Amino acid sequence: MLGGLWGIISTIVVGLILGVIGRLLAPGAQKIPIWLTIVVGIVAAFIGNWLAGVFGVRHTSGIDWIRHIFQVAAAVVGVILATGIYAKVKGGQRTGS
Structure with a gap:
């Protein structure tokens, strides 16, 4: 059980780190909440692993x-896409994280 919990925690931490790096490197201001940053980072980790396998x-x-690249x-x-989608879902209102 502890191994499963550690896997979830490490996935969230990696997602947060990748999401924050993505926000820092993406052009412009990203007005998305922290939970969306973490989700983008988690998805990016899986996509990056898949691409590395493909190559x-x-x-x-x-x-x-x-x-890692x-x-x-x-x-x-992912951050660029999430920023655009989030703004449209929120009706054009750009809220802080």
């Missing part, structure tokens, strides 16, 4: 820098 660089010796790129794109 055959998911598992390398040492730190998987290329996989794919994850960060996916987070940036």
